[in-house]
Amino acid sequence: MTLAGRQPAPCPLCSAPGPTAFVRKGRFTVLACSACGLRYLDPQPAPDELETLYGEAYFARSRPGEPGYDRYLEEIDNIRRTFDDRLRFLPSQAAGSCLLDVGAAIGLFVERARRAGWNAEGVEPSQWAARYAHEVLGQPVRPTTLEAAQIAPQSVDVVTLWEVIEHLPDPRATLAAIRRVLRPGGLLVLSTPDAGSLVARALGKRWPGWGKIPEHLFFFDRRTLGTLLTEQGFVVKTMRYVSLVVSRGYLLDRVCGIAGIRPHARLSRAWLDRPVKVNPFYDLLIAARAPR
Numbered sequence: 001m002t003l004a005g006r007q008p009a010p011c012p013l014c015s016a017p018g019p020t021a022f023v024r025k026g027r028f029t030v031l032a033c034s035a036c037g038l039r040y041l042d043p044q045p046a047p048d049e050l051e052t053l054y055g056e057a058y059f060a061r062s063r064p065g066e067p068g069y070d071r072y073l074e075e076i077d078n079i080r081r082t083f084d085d086r087l088r089f090l091p092s093q094a095a096g097s098c099l100l101d102v103g104a105a106i107g108l109f110v111e112r113a114r115r116a117g118w119n120a121e122g123v124e125p126s127q128w129a130a131r132y133a134h135e136v137l138g139q140p141v142r143p144t145t146l147e148a149a150q151i152a153p154q155s156v157d158v159v160t161l162w163e164v165i166e167h168l169p170d171p172r173a174t175l176a177a178i179r180r181v182l183r184p185g186g187l188l189v190l191s192t193p194d195a196g197s198l199v200a201r202a203l204g205k206r207w208p209g210w211g212k213i214p215e216h217l218f219f220f221d222r223r224t225l226g227t228l229l230t231e232q233g234f235v236v237k238t239m240r241y242v243s244l245v246v247s248r249g250y251l252l253d254r255v256c257g258i259a260g261i262r263p264h265a266r267l268s269r270a271w272l273d274r275p276v277k278v279n280p281f282y283d284l285l286i287a288a289r290a291p292r
């Protein structure tokens, strides 16, 4: 593949020029840095395109192949189960320990964390999602970015970033902002699809991660994300693949999508709706400690 007629952006992680084109979708190309291996979207969508992208359709109506979370609202109880499971990667909290969920979407992790005793709140730049969190689920999620939220420095014990860092226009700036709000020695826990995982490499261009264009702006792996965190002063404590809970129907659609076949039409709704816990072995969880 060539990049006709336009100079591609230099690597946002190491500034090396001359990336190679890796995957293309419409006017977007995923570039691979020849020096550090980071893969990133070029060009990045404009801010007003992102605002449109993350409206109601993104969470409520999207289907496989369209931008958005497939069936986010239909899978709401399974997302709750997934988040209950993720709570075990947080440290045991003292009474009133503060947790900030960045990119909180409709506030489901904030809800689960509060239920588990955390003093949790969220920030979410999608106006639609933040309003849903507040008005429908009664969760404290502010309709803003972390950078604009004016959170007191060193006031937060744990920051979580669930499947968010790959959506951020400037992940380095957001990690710097997280470091500022975390108390010394506080914990950042994040997850992101690992573009360098064995599964991603085995599936090649059929890996579902490459379908998330243009909403994923970065396609990290253990090395590139580790570099970025270390550069921002974080000490990586845990890196592991985590599971998620989905309905059988959701899983079946995903697997059939990868295999290029149609799901069996005669399976009952009751069977398809049953939850199942799966580890796709590319959902990377990282826990990293802020400088003391």
Ligand SMILES: [Zn+2]
Pocket (backbone or CB within 6 Å): 011, 012, 013, 014, 015, 016, 033, 034, 035, 036, 037, 038
């Ligand atoms: Zn690079």
